[in-house]
Amino acid sequence: MASEPQGGLTEYIQHHLNHMTVNFSADHFWFWNLRADSIIISFVLGAAFCLWFWLYARKATSGVPSKGQALVELAIEFVDTQVKDTFHGDRRTVTPLALSIFMWVFLMNAMDLLPVDLAGWLVHVFAGDEVAHHTYFRMVPTADINTTVGLSVAVLFIVIGHGIKAKGGFGFGKELLTAPFHASNPIAKLILVIPNFLLNVVETLSKPVSLAMRLFGNMYGGELVFMLIAGLMVSWISFVPGVVFNTAWAIFHILIIALQAFIFMMLTIVYIATAREHH
Amino acid sequence: MEINMTFLGQMISFAILVWFTTKFIWPQLNGAIEERQKKVAEGLAAAERARAELKDADAKVAIEIKQARQQSTEIIDRAQAQANQIIEKARAEAIDEINRLKASAQDEIASMAQRAREQLREQVGALAVKGAEKIVQREIDPAAHKALLDQLAAEI
Numbered sequence: 541m542a543s544e545p546q547g548g549l550t551e552y553i554q555h556h557l558n559h560m561t562v563n564f565s566a567d568h569f570w571f572w573n574l575r576a577d578s579i580i581i582s583f584v585l586g587a588a589f590c591l592w593f594w595l596y597a598r599k600a601t602s603g604v605p606s607k608g609q610a611l612v613e614l615a616i617e618f619v620d621t622q623v624k625d626t627f628h629g630d631r632r633t634v635t636p637l638a639l640s641i642f643m644w645v646f647l648m649n650a651m652d653l654l655p656v657d658l659a660g661w662l663v664h665v666f667a668g669d670e671v672a673h674h675t676y677f678r679m680v681p682t683a684d685i686n687t688t689v690g691l692s693v694a695v696l697f698i699v700i701g702h703g704i705k706a707k708g709g710f711g712f713g714k715e716l717l718t719a720p721f722h723a724s725n726p727i728a729k730l731i732l733v734i735p736n737f738l739l740n741v742v743e744t745l746s747k748p749v750s751l752a753m754r755l756f757g758n759m760y761g762g763e764l765v766f767m768l769i770a771g772l773m774v775s776w777i778s779f780v781p782g783v784v785f786n787t788a789w790a791i792f793h794i795l796i797i798a799l800q801a802f803i804f805m806m807l808t809i810v811y812i813a814t815a816r817e818h819h
Numbered sequence: 820m821e822i823n824m825t826f827l828g829q830m831i832s833f834a835i836l837v838w839f840t841t842k843f844i845w846p847q848l849n850g851a852i853e854e855r856q857k858k859v860a861e862g863l864a865a866a867e868r869a870r871a872e873l874k875d876a877d878a879k880v881a882i883e884i885k886q887a888r889q890q891s892t893e894i895i896d897r898a899q900a901q902a903n904q905i906i907e908k909a910r911a912e913a914i915d916e917i918n919r920l921k922a923s924a925q926d927e928i929a930s931m932a933q934r935a936r937e938q939l940r941e942q943v944g945a946l947a948v949k950g951a952e953k954i955v956q957r958e959i960d961p962a963a964h965k966a967l968l969d970q971l972a973a974e975i
Contacts, residue, residue: 575825582829586836590844597847602854609851616848636845640837681829686822690829694837 549771556656556767558676559684575684577659582681585647593643615643622806627813634812637698638805641691646801648681649759653790653797656766682800683759685752692748692755695808699747703815715818716740747811751804758800762793 565572596612605613619639623631655661659677667675681687704712720739721732769789772782948971 570821571823573821573823573825574828575823578825579828579832583832586832590836590839593840593844593848597844600847600851602851602858605851605855609848613848613852616845617852620849632845633841635849636841637837639845640833640840644833644836684825686825687829689822690826691833693826694830694833 552771553767559678560676575686577677578681578684578687581651581679582648582687586644589643589647623809626809629816634809638809641808642801642805645682645755645804646798649797649801651679652759652762652766652793654679656770680759680763682755683763685756688752688756692751695751696748699811699815702812706816707818751807755800755804758796762796765789
């Protein structure tokens, strides 16, 4: 912690970038590391979202809605409008998907607004100094690349699924080999199979990578800036500027939180819409 | 920047979340929203219909009022004509009655005059006889003529 005698800003930040890691395998191979903090926070937030919306969905009335229902409906209609504008087809599975992505990513991003030392402080208060010294806990699941990659790979599967559903297994495979370069001549077609396939693989893989990296980069960077600003509060001289910067960055970050959730949702819808198009 | 098992865990979490939303959240809320949209649309249509109906009813009422007014003036006119007629008839009857009464009165007057004239003639006759008597008395023996004179007096 910053107040500890041996800690400088670098150590403070490095400390805060450590995940709470659990490894269940015998040989402790790195792949079997499980970041418990990301899993727990994201699961709690997902459950909170489900509970919140489900409570209103359960007693949803088509009459005069309560304010809580109106808020939930506002979110749903916002997402549905975006889906309707981009995706022209059966929205029964696409809008729930977009809604889940938007709300979940939004809530996970919003964890960035909690004080960076909150988790450490709670552990300190409830478990004591000794435990706090080697317990790591990061509050923002989307600042963990595993979360964003997990989301984007799941989205990739869904996008491919939509492509296969729209064109059939054969049509999807054929398009993989014959688009975007078209030829009428069979030999030319055969030659173009390789570049077509390579291009399609790159195009397909670039989608989850860009989705995951964009979200991860934004949230990781945001968290890092919060940590740097928190470092300012160590001395009384820089305390006031620290508070000012912290407030300013938090307000700006509200925009990023909502914007990144929206972008992730929007791109997912766009990918699904493109996957269903015939070339 | 270490990709590990967490990534699989997050994928599973995400799958559960999407499944839950698709199954338990979206259909109910979207159903409620769509039903409300339908209700509102129906309400607006009903209001529009009611407005048109009101306009029709207003026009109908205006026509009815006009007709009623026309009818009432007709009735008044007719009543007035009838009253005039009754008055005319009464006046004619009254005039007739007057004429009749006048005629009967005149007849009576005439008959009474006739009678008076006859009475007068009789009395003149008696007076003439009496006068004649007075003149004739001296030459006529009252005793001789007494029976005749008595008969005359009885006659008068």
